[in-house]
Amino acid sequence: MKLNTSFQLGPWPLSHRVVMPPLTRMRAGANGVPSPLAAVYYGQRATPGGLLIAEATQISRQGQGYPQTPGIYTEEHVRGWADVVKAVKEKGGKFVLQLWHVGRISHSSFQEGGKAPVAPSAIKPTGNAFTSTFSRVPYEVPHELALAEIQDIVADYRAAAEKALHAGFDGVEIHAANGYLLQQFLEDNANQRQDRYGGSIENRSRLLFEVLEAVSEVWPMDRIGVRLSPFSDVGDMADSNPQALYEYVIPHLSKKGIGYLHLIEPQVRAGLTGEINTNAPDSVCSLFRPFFSGPLIASGGFTAESAEEALNHGAADLVAFGRLFIANPDLPARLISGAELNAPNPKTFYGGGEAGYTDYPTL
Numbered sequence: 277m278k279l280n281t282s283f284q285l286g287p288w289p290l291s292h293r294v295v296m297p298p299l300t301r302m303r304a305g306a307n308g309v310p311s312p313l314a315a316v317y318y319g320q321r322a323t324p325g326g327l328l329i330a331e332a333t334q335i336s337r338q339g340q341g342y343p344q345t346p347g348i349y350t351e352e353h354v355r356g357w358a359d360v361v362k363a364v365k366e367k368g369g370k371f372v373l374q375l376w377h378v379g380r381i382s383h384s385s386f387q388e389g390g391k392a393p394v395a396p397s398a399i400k401p402t403g404n405a406f407t408s409t410f411s412r413v414p415y416e417v418p419h420e421l422a423l424a425e426i427q428d429i430v431a432d433y434r435a436a437a438e439k440a441l442h443a444g445f446d447g448v449e450i451h452a453a454n455g456y457l458l459q460q461f462l463e464d465n466a467n468q469r470q471d472r473y474g475g476s477i478e479n480r481s482r483l484l485f486e487v488l489e490a491v492s493e494v495w496p497m498d499r500i501g502v503r504l505s506p507f508s509d510v511g512d513m514a515d516s517n518p519q520a521l522y523e524y525v526i527p528h529l530s531k532k533g534i535g536y537l538h539l540i541e542p543q544v545r546a547g548l549t550g551e552i553n554t555n556a557p558d559s560v561c562s563l564f565r566p567f568f569s570g571p572l573i574a575s576g577g578f579t580a581e582s583a584e585e586a587l588n589h590g591a592a593d594l595v596a597f598g599r600l601f602i603a604n605p606d607l608p609a610r611l612i613s614g615a616e617l618n619a620p621n622p623k624t625f626y627g628g629g630e631a632g633y634t635d636y637p638t639l
């Protein structure tokens with residue numbers, strides 16, 4: 277199987293092509309410090325030469341939008357993550373941290389002084405936010421970021437990238453997908469600014485590129501991944517011309533020499549509802565592969581069979597399996613041997629303790 281072949285991902289000699297994508301589990305301890313259980317969970321899923329991408333992790337208090345998600349902006353966060361990193365390294369795994377700012381998807385209960393969440397423009401998404409106490413309420417109208425506040429966020433990304441380095445991670449992934457802050461800047465249904473961060477595609481891409489530059493002052497480019505979800509409507513996202521937008525963004529990332537591009541197939545809405553997004557193309561990996569010369573990770577609804585097909589057709593170099601990795605701690609071995617898979621239980625995806633987290637059986 278192609279899934280069971282080695283691949284050189286930047287500095288990392290991977291021994292197989294099965295990647296664990298970032299998966300929010302809302303089980304961090306007080307103040308967003310990863311719990312000791314997180315070390316068990318990631319350790320169970322690590323394999324020699326296998327790549328794991330840790331769950332989305334807020335770069336600042338302002339960037340948080342869900343209860344009990346982890347942070348990477350205090351020394352306590354660094355110490356908490358260091359224990360998780362150790363568990364993955366002991367198994368010979370490579371471990372990347374996903375850097376996250378949710379923008380308008382946050383709720384005032386997470387913000388200092390109960391202020392409104394921030395966004396490129398004061399446009400409220402449709403749908404419901406999580407509050408800090410796990411209840412669901414309609415999203416609020418966000419505060420339109422001033423230019424100086426945007427620069428503060430870039431600085432927060434740089435500081436968080438530094439903390440990820442101190443925690444011992446192998447690299448970082450910039451989360452510019454799934455309707456969070458960086459995608460809100462990219463797409464024109466959320467970004468209606470008239471300054472140098474809005475309007476043209478070039479302007480709307482500016483924040484992502486500035487964040488990449490800031491993070492690259494800490495990490496070499498080949499240890500930085502970028503995650504995008506073109507054509508996705510998760511988080512109430514839409515763009516008037518996504519094809520043109522991503523045909524601009526992706527070649528730029530390619531020229532910069534980032535370590536990898538991580539794309540989410542939009543047909544299955546982030547794997548969350550299982551509904552089909554009928555406005556989306558069949559495969560964004562096939563669509564955008566010609567615009568990126570580095571390694572590409574595909575994610576979204578893959579099975580062993582469809583992953584083989586994507587790898588054999590060159591649509592991707594590596595394939596990430598989200599819900600299947602939640603339910604199968606030994607997923608690479610199972611996929612490669614064609615063994616039966618445990619079924620994921622969506623009821624235990626978010627919040628809680630060991631149940632549905634560290635108690636899925638191995639073969």
Ligand SMILES: Cc1cc2nc3c(=O)[nH]c(=O)nc-3n(C[C@H](O)[C@H](O)[C@H](O)COP(=O)(O)O)c2cc1C
Binds near residue numbers: 503
């Ligand atoms: C419970 C859950 C949590 C997720 N959390 C994140 C996250 O933190 N960051 C992210 O970029 N994507 C997140 N996703 C999306 C997954 O990484 C993946 O792209 C999606 O589940 C589709 O892949 P799958 O069909 O193999 O599950 C999450 C998905 C699920 C089901």
